[in-house]
Amino acid sequence: MNTYISWFDWQRTTTGLEWGSLVGNTGRISVTTLAAHTTLSIVPVLTVAINQFDLITIFDGANSEIVTATVGASIGAGSISVSATAFDHAAGTPYCTDGVLGSLADQIVKASQQVETICKQSLWLTTYSNELLAMPTMRGSIDNHAALHFRPRHWPIQSLTSLSITTVPGSTVQYDPTQVIIDSDKQICSMPNMQPLPLSGSGQAAYPIWNTTSRYQAAQLAISYTAGYATMPADVVEAAVLLTSDILAKRLNPIGAPDLGSGQRHISAVLRGDNSGQSLLYKKAQHILDFYSMESF
Numbered sequence: 001m002n003t004y005i006s007w008f009d010w011q012r013t014t015t016g017l018e019w020g021s022l023v024g025n026t027g028r029i030s031v032t033t034l035a036a037h038t039t040l041s042i043v044p045v046l047t048v049a050i051n052q053f054d055l056i057t058i059f060d061g062a063n064s065e066i067v068t069a070t071v072g073a074s075i076g077a078g079s080i081s082v083s084a085t086a087f088d089h090a091a092g093t094p095y096c097t098d099g100v101l102g103s104l105a106d107q108i109v110k111a112s113q114q115v116e117t118i119c120k121q122s123l124w125l126t127t128y129s130n131e132l133l134a135m136p137t138m139r140g141s142i143d144n145h146a147a148l149h150f151r152p153r154h155w156p157i158q159s160l161t162s163l164s165i166t167t168v169p170g171s172t173v174q175y176d177p178t179q180v181i182i183d184s185d186k187q188i189c190s191m192p193n194m195q196p197l198p199l200s201g202s203g204q205a206a207y208p209i210w211n212t213t214s215r216y217q218a219a220q221l222a223i224s225y226t227a228g229y230a231t232m233p234a235d236v237v238e239a240a241v242l243l244t245s246d247i248l249a250k251r252l253n254p255i256g257a258p259d260l261g262s263g264q265r266h267i268s269a270v271l272r273g274d275n276s277g278q279s280l281l282y283k284k285a286q287h288i289l290d291f292y293s294m295e296s297f
Helices: 007-011 104-119 234-251 280-292
Strands: 023-029 039-043 055-058 065-068 079-081 094-098 126-135 140-142 148-150 157-168 171-175 189-191 219-227 259-262 265-268
Touching: 007 023, 007 094, 007 104, 007 234, 055 104, 094 104, 104 234, 104 280, 126 140, 148 219, 157 189, 234 280
Parallel strands: none
Antiparallel strands: 023 039, 023 094, 039 079, 055 065, 055 094, 126 219, 140 148, 148 189, 157 171, 157 219, 259 265
16 A cells, blocks of 8 residues: 555645544654554554554555554553554654544545556556566667667666566576666666676576577567655655545535535636546646656557
């Protein structure tokens, strides 16, 4: 479960929407918590009592998770007994519980999923193993100077750990990933020197480096790499806020009407003549995230 904002990021944003009824306790983990831990030490102390089976959402980027209170906790308690955590969490990681009229945390989780649906990828730093790219295609090909060029499906690419080319089943050649050059926009990779790695158990390369795979031969390029952001760009955070606002706005417009009126106040939720059903908030978020979307070719 990935989240792109926390209740703290939401609080710092001027959305104009009421959200106090959607949270109970808001705070941070006070000490580093390791995976499989069953106690959350928190700060400040609880201001709302916790009941058994209450949900606690921990906002930690790609390591976000929801744990369940195993026993109740009273107002003033500095810790909560919970189901075992799945990830490590540093001191200062935000958490919150649900409110009396709903859950802000659930809406943030939904909005974060919409971020990835629009982008067609996770934007957090993620390792992808044995991703297959067909050759020769727009995804991967060898040019007339025997240099390999390829475009992984996810970006921005931070590092490449392995690369191999399979021409026929059982005939796979591993190449030296340190020879790969990642371009400045972190999307295109090039390998001018297609240096095979030594065969397993020997000190010999698969074949001399000048006998490269034919640029006309059908093949599969297998790559393992890391792509994404360790720190989320500010405009992605803004898009996540807009999408959360779009979800919460149905509290003011439960039937999804395009226009709302009350006395002399009139609000248009969608552009006149727009039949997409998407609000202005959603369209603005989508416009921001277009830059971060994974391309299909």
